[in-house]
Amino acid sequence: MSDALVPPDGPVGAQPETPVCARHSDRPTRLRCTRCERPACPDCLRDAAVGMQCVDCVNEGQRSVRRARTLVGAEVSNGRAIITPVLIALNVLAYVVTVFQSGSPMNNDRSGLFTATSMIPELTAQGEWWRILTSGFMHFGLIHLALNMAVLYVVGQHVEQELGKLRFSAVYFLSLLGGSAAAFYFGTVCQELAGASGAVFGLMGALLIVWKRKRRDISTIVxxxxxxxxxxxxxNASLLGHLGGFVIGGLLALAMVRAPQKNRNLYQIAAMVAAVVLLGGMFALRAGALDTDAEVILEIARTCRPN
Structure with missing residues (x-):
């Protein structure tokens, strides 16, 4: 047995045990995170300003960085719009069902679904309140659908990026209700309302306000x-429905962009609640004015409905 001295770190030429990844115990690695200095395999490392960091340090750094926000307080997103294509898909699906039921792409308003969901003031006043919302997904023929969906596709993406998903959805549906309320309150008894035009005009009103606030060119929208x-x-388009949606969408966007940064969300929610109260009041007042004998109302509704 040799009496030669052995270095404290082991024999000369011996290799120390290879550390393993902090997140994968079965992966030996000599790489380390430049921030926490823990061992990390190549799959757990990300390029950083200096060296490479593990995914845990990268995530922690992202949480500590304040996300950029739009003019109304929504987080800036570089991704594709999500709500806009979903709305388009719902409108197209509703149209396909009405075409299948009626057997005609241009006379689809004769389908059972269309009859049960379009907004007829007298029937709506008698308790069929779902019509004020469902009518926004019905369209009189292919051309009506195509025009509304083309504008929704172009304008909706811009508005969704500016407002964010939640605010965008609120503006869309409240504008839809705004168009229905205007046609219901100011329109004739025999008017039948259908289409996403009120909501689309609301988005155009919102985009007009936001771009004006950002000092962008609004001439095309105008x-x-x-x-x-x-x-x-x-x-035969409903001027009242278009104006109602445009006004509600514009006013909501105005309230959003002018809300003070402190308690901004609270102010914006208050504006939406005020819009709901206003529209609800319009529906209630008009329904009260149409509160006559039920049989007479139904007869008027059948007479007024185009064949």
Missing amino acids: VVVAINLVSNLFT
């Missing part, structure tokens, strides 16, 4: 809105 409103005078 021209599109003006052309659509003027065209209402020569078609």
